[in-house]
Amino acid sequence: MNRSSKQQLLQIYHRLLADYGEQEWWPGSDPFExxxxxxLTQRVSWKNxxxxxxxxxxxxxxxxxxxxxxxxxxIAELIRPCLFYNEKAARLRAFLDFLNARHNGDLRSLFALxxxxxxxxxxxxxxxxxxxxxAIILYAAGKAxxxxxxxxxxxxxxxxxxxxxxxxxxxxxxxxxxxxGDAGMHNEYHALLVRHxxxxxxxxxxxxxxxxxxxxxxxxxxxx
DNA sequence: GCCCAGGTGGGTA
DNA sequence: TACCCACATGGG
Numbered sequence: 001m002n003r004s005s006k007q008q009l010l011q012i013y014h015r016l017l018a019d020y021g022e023q024e025w026w027p028g029s030d031p032f033e034x035x036x037x038x039x040l041t042q043r044v045s046w047k048n049x050x051x052x053x054x055x056x057x058x059x060x061x062x063x064x065x066x067x068x069x070x071x072x073x074x075i076a077e078l079i080r081p082c083l084f085y086n087e088k089a090a091r092l093r094a095f096l097d098f099l100n101a102r103h104n105g106d107l108r109s110l111f112a113l114x115x116x117x118x119x120x121x122x123x124x125x126x127x128x129x130x131x132x133x134x135a136i137i138l139y140a141a142g143k144a145x146x147x148x149x150x151x152x153x154x155x156x157x158x159x160x161x162x163x164x165x166x167x168x169x170x171x172x173x174x175x176x177x178x179x180x181g182d183a184g185m186h187n188e189y190h191a192l193l194v195r196h197x198x199x200x201x202x203x204x205x206x207x208x209x210x211x212x213x214x215x216x217x218x219x220x221x222x223x224x
Numbered sequence: 225g226c227c228c229a230g231g232t233g234g235g236t237a
Numbered sequence: 238t239a240c241c242c243a244c245a246t247g248g249g
Contacts, residue, residue: 038230041231042231043231043232044230044246045230047229047247048246082246087244126232127231131231147230149231150230229247235241235242235243236241237238237240
């Protein structure tokens with residue numbers, strides 16, 4: 001990765017931050033709730049995840065211990081507003097089995113690992129892929145690990161910084177090399193890309209009128 | 225009724 | 238490696 005690409009990534013961050021302000025994603029949230037949210041949000045809007053999180057809280061199940069004891073069918077029913085609830089209930093169970101077996105059910109033990117070890121262990125859990133692992137490392141453990149999602153790829157492609165065919169790991173490395181090891185900045189940058197992607201880089205209806213990244217952005221204005 | 229939302233894993237060629 | 242499919246709700 002060359003110096004100019006690093007500068008461009010930093011420039012994009014500062015322009016987005018200046019335009020949208022701080023996004024405050026998962027500020028001061030309970031780490032376990034963040035992990036549950038990270039698993040439930042797979043391929044579903046955050047609104048639906050909030051419904052499921054509230055349901056789990058109301059049922060007093062938002063702790064590793066309580067959720068471990070709950071029957072999977074009951075969990076599935078509570079997280080029904082999320083897509084693929086049976087599968088996601090199994091993924092929550094898989095994470096809990098891992099946490100109990102490897103870390104005696106203690107998140108502090110899990111988070112005491114280095115970023116690389118933490119990432120490796122999370123990826124060994126069925127149902128946790130790269131994006132979810134990075135989201136857990138960043139938002140639950142508070143360690144700097146960049147979260148690459150569909151918006152990130154789409155925005156960088158339209159800006160001409162990448163071809164779009166890069167692997168997840170390649171894109172993550174780009175950000176890891178360009179940004180300081182500051183979890184707060186990684187957190188904010190990812191949130192800003194999602195905000196920008198939602199508002200300006202819609203999958204089927206790209207538009208870029210008044211876009212904060214205008215000038216370098218190659219969006220085609222939406223046909224009226 | 226249709227489209228889409230902050231993915232992952234397993235199967236097939 | 239690259240694609241395809243299952244998973245299967247709720248809001249606009």
